[in-house]
Amino acid sequence: MELLINIDVDDLPRGIGFYQEGLGLRLSRKLFDDTVAEMTGGATPIYLLAKPPGSRPTTRADTRRDYRRHWTxxxxxxxxxxxxxxxxxxxxxxxxxxxxxxxxxxxxxxxxxxxxxxxxxxxxxxxxxxxxxxx
The missing domain is CATH 3.10.180.10 (2,3-Dihydroxybiphenyl 1,2-Dioxygenase, domain 1)
Known part of the structure; x- marks a missing residue:
């Protein structure tokens, strides 16, 4: 089984910057009209997904994306x-x-x-x- 990690961000360039500078990952490539960044350097790639605040995470979700600190x-x-x-x-x-x-x-x-x-x-x-x- 292959594991992929996806992380929603509201600002893709800022996300790339943080995961490069703050965690030492590197941008491997951008995908899907520059809406996804593949970050490598660990055992599993991390994909940063550009998703605007207030958007719905699924068609059935009642909640909206919020980039304030949230617990999960x-x-x-x-x-x-x-x-x-x-x-x-x-x-x-x-x-x-x-x-x-x-x-x-x-x-x-x-x-x-x-x-x-x-x-x-x-x-x-x-x-x-x-x-x-x-x-």
Missing amino acids: PVHLDFVVDNLETAIERALEAGAEIEDWPQEFDWGRQATLSDPFGHGLCFIEWRGQGYGGRRH
Whole structure:
């Protein structure tokens, strides 16, 4: 099975800038009349989808897209070598910190949000990470 990650953004150039400067991904290509940006550099490509605020996410949805901070149980975790360096880089690119680094048996984690209201975490492994299962 192939996994693709899609992230809605209201400003594609700003999204590309954040994911390049803040997370170290690179623009691989633009698709569909420059409405989608393929960002690579991790194990799975991330596609930034230009979607205007106020648009409906599906034909059956009662809600509208809103790029203020929103909570969802689905978010992205980025494994980094140095948590403080990753946080600083993301903040300079427009992220907001939500929880400073916390310690766990498996490592350290910080919680942030991107400029489009999407939550993300930075993880710095300790030892074998999540119970020795590192891929």
